[in-house]
Amino acid sequence: MITTPRNYFFFLWLFLCCRGVTTDVKVTVPEAVGADLGKSLLIPCTATHDGKSLESLSFMLQWFSRTDTPEWKRLVYVSKLTKDIGKRMDVSEDFTLHIFNMSFSDVGSYLCQLSVVDHGTIHAPSKAHIFSAPTTPEIVIESKLSASETTQKVGVCTSKDAYPKAFVKWHQNGKALPEQQVQNVWTRQKNQLWSLESVLTHQITRKDDNTRFHCQLVYNMSGANFGWPPKEHNINSTSVNIVVHYPATEAMLHVQGHALEGHVVTLECSTDGNPQPLYSEFYRILDDGSRLHLANGREGNRLLLYNASRDDSGEYACSAAGLSNLQATTDLHVHCKPKGLVMPTPQRASHSVTWDIDKPILSHREEIPAKLGTSLVVHCNAKSSTTPKYAWKKEGIGMAGQVVSLESTLHIKNASYKDSGNYTCESVLDIPELRTSTSVVIIIEGPPVVQGNRESCTVWKADLVLQCHVLGFPKPHIVWDHKGAVEEHWLKSQSLMKSNLSINSAGPLNITCNASNALGMDSRTFYLQMKCQYRLTADLVLPTKCSCQNYEVLIIAMAVAFLFILLLTILITIVIYKNKRNNMKASSTSSLRRQSGKETREEDQALNRPRVQTTST
Structure with a gap:
């Protein structure tokens, strides 16, 4: 300088x-x-x-x-x-x-x-x-690790460019391992930074298989206040799982998933050792105890049964290659999906709905009739490889797939038309693929009953539509006493007949809907009046707004109003009569009092006059 x-x-x-x-x-x-x-x-x-x-x-x-x-x-x-x-x-x-x-x-x-x-x-x-911060540590795990009673080299962790030296930690499944199992070698680089090689030695058992190891470097960097005191940091390597080899002591044979009829059923043979054998031998144990070797469908340690059936149910065995002393057995049960079958019993109050694995499904729905007011019992039975649970659902008047019973038996007491409808019995199994259902139609027989009220009408422009809904079975026959376009709909499963009458009229009408069948009849009369507002054009008078009124209601309202006025008139007359009578009584009393007072005064005057005595000579 x-x-x-x-x-x-x-x-x-x-x-x-x-x-x-x-x-x-x-x-x-x-x-x-x-x-x-x-x-x-x-x-x-x-x-x-x-x-x-x-x-x-x-x-x-x-x-x-x-x-x-x-x-x-x-x-x-x-x-x-x-x-x-x-x-x-x-x-x-x-x-x-x-x-x-x-x-x-x-x-x-x-x-x-x-x-x-x-x-x-x-x-x-x-x-x-x-x-100086070290580089991200890299971990290398030994490829062949065997379960042993002594310690062995598990892996190596390396890093470089650190200053000062970092502190090394090894972890297994997130848990820190003792420092005594770690050997660290630090080497000074040409740039004066440090490089690391850390070796982990650890006793490996079969429980360590598939556990994860990683190493962590803890190092210092400059702090907040002019770099001192230093601030501690850490950096982790990737986590690597280890594979531990250990001998097998037991063989196992199990079925993958659910064994369903018509599907591919897989049996897998395995051991408690590692690695698994390259292949296994499979056998079918017959009723006499002998073994039938199975070669078809074998793939390594698996046996595939294509398009399995109930005949494939039974006992199976396997042995791992090279480990003939280790064998395993299992029972195979091929589950069969039940098929719906309706078993009608005419003229009886008890019916059965049954699934049978040997019979086909019926293409139509079975109908079960019942009299109005009687009781009905319907049994649902599913014959399957497992015990099912049941659920009855109904589709009918005011109901859409609603559960009505969780038992195999459906009870209907005091049957009404609301009990008519389509009933579905579902077999609810633990195996979703084996769930199934079938349906029956319960029809309640009885005389016609007209539904709705007398105001059941709608207006479409100048047309009036009357709706007549009738419950009953056999099918009710509906007759209107007025001409018009009639449209009918028959809902057999609900014992419901719908009849709509379209008319075009502006005057008061009394229209009756008559319903009848073999068991009786019923009717309903509509008292109606078409009321429209009109607009005048050059050459036509056209209705602009029409409404439907209940004429009977108007008559009743007028009658009620008349009775009210009559009662009010009678009440007023009685009040006037009583007032007039009271006035007459008061006038008569006053007159009597005046006359009595006059007589009294005359008597008093007579007593006060001087007396004249006369003497005869």
Whole structure:
């Protein structure tokens, strides 16, 4: 570093004038600082004079370093007159030293020295550290691991470019393994960073098969406050599962999935060892105990039974290749899907719906009649390879697939027309593929019953549509007593007959719907009036809005109004009569009182007149 003569003499003068001077200037630097490799290193130097800054004083600042040599080397010289700073460095106004692109040559001790006129020279040391993050560790697991009572090499974990050295942890299924099982070898690279090779030795048992191993590096990087204290980080390798080889002690034979008739049934032979045998031999154990070797359908350790039937049910055995002493047996039960069969019993109150695996499904729905008001019992029985549960569902008047019973027997008491409909019995099995159902139609027999009310009508433009809905079986015959277009719909499963009459009329009508069958008859009369609003055109009078009114209701309303007026009139007449009679009584009493008073006064006057006595001579 080059120093001009002027600076030299100034420094000499400053040094001489400050010798032996007691100072109250204080200089403070951190005990240690740090930076990541290639980043900037900051070393603050805080100088105060009686707690104040040095703006009014003459001073000289110098930074020294001692890295690869035992001697101090000056890096920075700053005064109010001049400044001399080395490469990759800078000094801020608060005396902080900046070192750019931190490298290993910058690691060492640093000294901040401040000389102040009349106050002497003060210095404070600090130490700089460097950090480098390791690469992601890579793990390699041994390909052939066998269960053993002694420890063996399990895997190797490698990483590089770390500074300082990282701490290594091995984990099995997320649980840390003892440090005693780990051997670490650190090697210094040419760039002064560290590389790692960590070897794990561990006792392997058959329980370790398919467990997962990974290694973790715990390392330090620069902290928040000028890089010190350092901050701990960690980085994990990928997790790798191990395969452990161990001998077999037991063979097993099982059926994959559900064995269904008509499907492919698979039997698989396996052992509790690892690896599994390359292939297995299969046998059918006959009734006499002998074995029938099965070669067709064998694929490795599996036996495939194509288009399986109930005849394939029975006992099977297998033995693993090379392990003839290890054999296994199992019972195969091929499940058969039940088929629906309706068993009618005419003229009886009890009926059966049965599934039989030997008979086909009937193409039609069985009809079960029942008299109105009687009781009915329908039995549902599924003959299957497993015991089913049952559910009865009904589709009919006001119902759509609603569950009405969870038992095999359907009970209907005091049968009504609402009990008519299509009933489905479902056999609910644990095996979804074996679930099935069949249906019966229950028809309630009885005389016609007309439904609805007398206001059951609609208006379509100038047309009036009357709806007559009749319950009954046999099929009711409906006759309207008025001409018009008739449209009928017969819903046999619901014992329901729908008849619609369309008419075109504007006057009051009394229309009757007559329904009859072999068991009786019923009728309903509609008292109707077509009421329309009209608009006048050039040559036509056209209806604009029409409504349907119940004429009978109007008559009843008028009758009620008439009775109300009549009762009100009678009440008023009675009140008037009573008032008039009371007035007459009051007038008569007053007249009598006046007459009585007159007579009394005349008597009083007579008593008060002087008496004249006459004497006869």
